[in-house]
Amino acid sequence: MTHEDIVKQIAPLFTxxxxxxxxxEVIFLATTDGFPVLNQTAPSKCFEDxxxxxxxxxxxxxxxAVSQQILNKAFKVTFIESEDGNVAFVALPLFEQHFVLAMSAGGKINIASLRMMINRLAREIHAKINS
Amino acid sequence: MSTIEEALSGMMTIQGALGCAVVDYSSGMLLGSQGAGVDLELAAAGNSEVVKAKMNTMKSLGIQGSIEDILITLQDQLHIIRPSTSNEGLFLYLALDKNTANLALARRKINDLESDLKRV
Structure with a gap:
C-alpha cells in the first residue's frame, strides 16, 4: 500500500x-524515518510539515530508545505538555511500515482526553487500513 | 447528549455526592472531576485497577458481557463505578456520603448520565 492510498483512506478520519x-489543533502522520504523510490543522494553525x-x-x-533501555518494551505514547496545550505522539505500525501519529490540542483538552483520542484514532486508522 | 463537564455537574447534583470523576482506566488518568473531600486523582488511579482486576477476573471465569456498575460500600461512603458504553475505556466514578445518599436513586441517576454521555 502506498502513502497516497493511506492518505486517501485516513484523511476523512482526520477531518x-x-x-x-x-x-x-493539529493531526499529523509521518514516517518514522522523517517524511510527512498527512497533516490537517485547525484554520488558526500552521506549521512546516x-x-x-x-x-x-x-x-x-x-x-x-528510552522505553527499550528502561522497560525493555516498545514505546506507545509520548506527551509534550506546554503552557496552554498538549501534544501526543503514538507509534503506528501499518503494513510492515512504521509511522508516528501526532495530535495537539489547546489547554481545554487535558492529557487524559488527548491520550484517549489519539489512541482511538490510531485504532481506527489501523482497522481502516487493514480492512 | 451531554459533555463530560455536564455529566460531572449532573453527578454532583445527586444527593450526598462528595466528588465525581470521569476516568480513563487504561491509564488511570482523569478526564474531568468535580467535588472535594476525596483525592479524585488518587481515586481515579486506584479505581482503574479495580476495574481492570474485575475485567480480568471475568475473563478468567469465562463470563461474557460487560460490567454495568461496581458498588463499593465503605463505613461512611458509597462509591459507584460505571463504565461508559459510548466511550470505551472510560468510567464514571461517584463518591457519596452514606448518611445522606439514596443508593437506588444515585444508581439510577448515574445510569441516566452515563447513557447520555456523548463520545469524547
Whole structure:
C-alpha cells in the first residue's frame, strides 16, 4: 500500500476528529524515518510539515530508545505538555511500515482526553487500513 | 447528549455526592472531576485497577458481557463505578456520603448520565 492510498483512506478520519473537537489543533502522520504523510490543522494553525516530520521521527527514536533501555518494551505514547496545550505522539505500525501519529490540542483538552483520542484514532486508522 | 463537564455537574447534583470523576482506566488518568473531600486523582488511579482486576477476573471465569456498575460500600461512603458504553475505556466514578445518599436513586441517576454521555 502506498502513502497516497493511506492518505486517501485516513484523511476523512482526520477531518472528522478536527470537526468534532474544536480545541484540537493539529493531526499529523509521518514516517518514522522523517517524511510527512498527512497533516490537517485547525484554520488558526500552521506549521512546516517537513520540520514536524523530522521532529516526530526524532522523538519516536528517542522515546523508543528510552522505553527499550528502561522497560525493555516498545514505546506507545509520548506527551509534550506546554503552557496552554498538549501534544501526543503514538507509534503506528501499518503494513510492515512504521509511522508516528501526532495530535495537539489547546489547554481545554487535558492529557487524559488527548491520550484517549489519539489512541482511538490510531485504532481506527489501523482497522481502516487493514480492512 | 451531554459533555463530560455536564455529566460531572449532573453527578454532583445527586444527593450526598462528595466528588465525581470521569476516568480513563487504561491509564488511570482523569478526564474531568468535580467535588472535594476525596483525592479524585488518587481515586481515579486506584479505581482503574479495580476495574481492570474485575475485567480480568471475568475473563478468567469465562463470563461474557460487560460490567454495568461496581458498588463499593465503605463505613461512611458509597462509591459507584460505571463504565461508559459510548466511550470505551472510560468510567464514571461517584463518591457519596452514606448518611445522606439514596443508593437506588444515585444508581439510577448515574445510569441516566452515563447513557447520555456523548463520545469524547
Amino acid at each position: 472528522s476528529y478536527l470537526n468534532e473537537n474544536p480545541d484540537m 517537513d520540520k514536524m516530520a523530522a521532529a516526530s521521527s526524532t522523538l519516536y527514536s528517542v522515546s523508543n
